[in-house]
Amino acid sequence: xxxxxxxxxxxxxxxxxxxxxxxxxxxxxxxxxxxxxxxxxxxxxxxxxxxxxxxxxxxxxxxxxxxxxxxxxxxxxxxxxxxxxxxxxxxxxxxxxxxxxxxxxxxxxxxxxxxxxxxxxxxxxxxxxxxxxxxxxxxxxxxxxxxxxxxxxxxxxxxxxxxxxxxxxxxxxxxxxxxxxxxxxxxxxxxxxxxxxxxxxxxxxxxxxxxxxxxxxxxxxxxxxxxxxxxxxxxxxxxxxxxxxxxxxxxxxxxxxxx
Numbered sequence: 117x118x119x120x121x122x123x124x125x126x127x128x129x130x131x132x133x134x135x136x137x138x139x140x141x142x143x144x145x146x147x148x149x150x151x152x153x154x155x156x157x158x159x160x161x162x163x164x165x166x167x168x169x170x171x172x173x174x175x176x177x178x179x180x181x182x183x184x185x186x187x188x189x190x191x192x193x194x195x196x197x198x199x200x201x202x203x204x205x206x207x208x209x210x211x212x213x214x215x216x217x218x219x220x221x222x223x224x225x226x227x228x229x230x231x232x233x234x235x236x237x238x239x240x241x242x243x244x245x246x247x248x249x250x251x252x253x254x255x256x257x258x259x260x261x262x263x264x265x266x267x268x269x270x271x272x273x274x275x276x277x278x279x280x281x282x283x284x285x286x287x288x289x290x291x292x293x294x295x296x297x298x299x300x301x302x303x304x305x306x307x308x309x310x311x312x313x314x315x316x317x318x319x320x321x322x323x324x325x326x327x328x329x330x331x332x333x334x335x336x337x338x339x340x341x342x343x344x345x346x347x348x349x350x351x352x353x354x355x356x357x358x359x360x361x362x363x364x365x366x367x368x369x370x371x372x373x374x375x
Contacts, residue, residue, distance in 0.1 A: 225270055
């Protein structure tokens with residue numbers, strides 16, 4: 117199984133643009149933040165953990181922007197900050213059979229991965245309209261297009277974010293703003309690694325067999341994606357070359373989903 121870092125020579129000049137990336141302390145968010153920073157953006161590194169936000173910002177020469185994206189205080193901070201690029205990435209996972217799925221965790225999944233992106237879009241769109249430029253990239257999932265058992269909350273939230281992407285794109289299309297979603301398959305992140313034990317229990321398998329037999333079984337390339345691969349797609353969507361691309365959900369998953 118190939119998991120080597122991806123080396124890509126793709127350059128986009130984002131000098132003078134400010135990007136807010138949520139959940140950027142690790143995983144996909146960090147990969148996206150790193151790629152945007154390498155291409156000139158001033159990246160605001162959001163994470164619910166101040167320590168992760170601080171360290172990630174230090175590594176990419178960005179600015180820490182810690183806080184809970186579901187909080188009124190953080191949304192108000194965003195309203196007061198000129199944002200040219202918004203990447204809604206923050207999220208978490210819970211694996212459980214439907215009849216055992218805790219309602220409070222279901223609600224929290226929707227709050228973090230659907231309600232908060234809605235509020236963040238509301239916060240940044242007025243300034244984007246005024247400046248005549250904006251890029252919103254919602255990190256969805258292949259689970260915005262298909263379902264997997266035992267993930268009722270995550271799949272519901274990701275289906276919702278794809279719908280939010282399309283509505284926001286239609287409402288902002290005449291203002292120099294594009295809104296798209298990226299729908300990754302399994303990426304080599306703590307979120308994926310941390311769910312192996314729960315998946316093993318749900319599927320009655322030893323943990324060491326889950327990666328090959330559950331996660332990678334439907335993936336033709338038989339490998340996990342690297343966070344930077346999602347970052348490079350986000351970079352393209354933020355570029356002038358993608359100025360006519362909006363309301364789309366781009367699948368990047370090694371050939372798993374063909375819709």
